[in-house]
Amino acid sequence: MLINSGEYVQNQSVTINNSDEFDKKITLAITGASGSAYALRLLECLVAANYQVYLLCSSAARVVFDTEVGLKLPSSPDAASQFFTEKFNAKPEQIIVFGKEQWFSPVASGSAAPKTMVVCPCSTGTLAAISQGMSDNLIERAADVVIKERGQLILVPRETPFSTIHLQNMLSLSQMGVTIMPAAPGFYHQPESINDLIDFMVGRLLDHLNIAQSIMPRWGYQAFPSGKSKTS
Numbered sequence: 737m738l739i740n741s742g743e744y745v746q747n748q749s750v751t752i753n754n755s756d757e758f759d760k761k762i763t764l765a766i767t768g769a770s771g772s773a774y775a776l777r778l779l780e781c782l783v784a785a786n787y788q789v790y791l792l793c794s795s796a797a798r799v800v801f802d803t804e805v806g807l808k809l810p811s812s813p814d815a816a817s818q819f820f821t822e823k824f825n826a827k828p829e830q831i832i833v834f835g836k837e838q839w840f841s842p843v844a845s846g847s848a849a850p851k852t853m854v855v856c857p858c859s860t861g862t863l864a865a866i867s868q869g870m871s872d873n874l875i876e877r878a879a880d881v882v883i884k885e886r887g888q889l890i891l892v893p894r895e896t897p898f899s900t901i902h903l904q905n906m907l908s909l910s911q912m913g914v915t916i917m918p919a920a921p922g923f924y925h926q927p928e929s930i931n932d933l934i935d936f937m938v939g940r941l942l943d944h945l946n947i948a949q950s951i952m953p954r955w956g957y958q959a960f961p962s963g964k965s966k967t968s
């Protein structure tokens with residue numbers, strides 16, 4: 737979780753056990769666009785897939801969490817790590833939360849950062865900052881690192897309508913190899929609940945991350961009860 741300056745010790749180095757207990761590492765950033773429920777479900781699935789998750793959460797994301805799902809995230813990174821660890825029954829050090837200016841965290845350097853990062857949901861503000869390489873907080877820096885190291889960066893922007901600025905930023909990032917997956921669930925899987933819509937997006941994200949998932953079948957892989965083909 738990304739915390740405001742002053743809420744944590746800046747530039748504190750981090751000791752992380754390099755255990756082979758986890759299959760892979762990933763950076764997940766949660767920003768202040770609507771759609772916190774996508775982030776929670778994605779985090780749950782990454783834990784279930786035995787990923788170690790370096791978690792960054794902007795201040796605005798904390799407000800949106802409270803507004804949308806009634807979650808009051810603790811303000812210190814350690815307390816937030818514990819909060820998510822307990823919530824998702826994760827292993828020790830499986831979810832590690834870093835603060836906004838924790839520049840000595842692994843995600844801040846190409847020598848240590850996971851090669852894969854997802855920003856979900858991604859605000860238009862963070863979208864703009866990433867597209868311009870601002871690196872003014874740990875989320876922006878982590879994304880900049882993944883781009884420069886030519887890793888896999890997936891952004892899940894959410895806004896409507898998109899302005900020309902938003903569209904230009906998305907185009908520019910897409911041309912650099914960043915994957916833009918707007919939070920735009922389909923309806924052809926015949927959703928019966930909000931959870932079905934959330935799983936549409938998270939299933940597609942997991943597909944792009946090459947993580948086996950059964951929450952949302954791929955196109956043509958499963959029939960609906962009605963006999964229709966269940967879709968991508």
Ligand SMILES: Cc1cc2nc3c(=O)[nH]c(=O)nc-3n(C[C@H](O)[C@H](O)[C@H](O)COP(=O)(O)O)c2cc1C
Pocket residue numbers: 766767768769770794795796797799800803858859860861862863894895
């Ligand atoms: C409840 C709520 C919903 C919001 N929804 C969106 C949204 O869907 N998309 C967006 O780009 N910004 C949205 N915002 C505004 C962002 O949170 C705001 O621009 C913030 O500065 C983004 O900061 P961040 O990128 O550091 O998270 C929302 C704010 C709140 C409080």
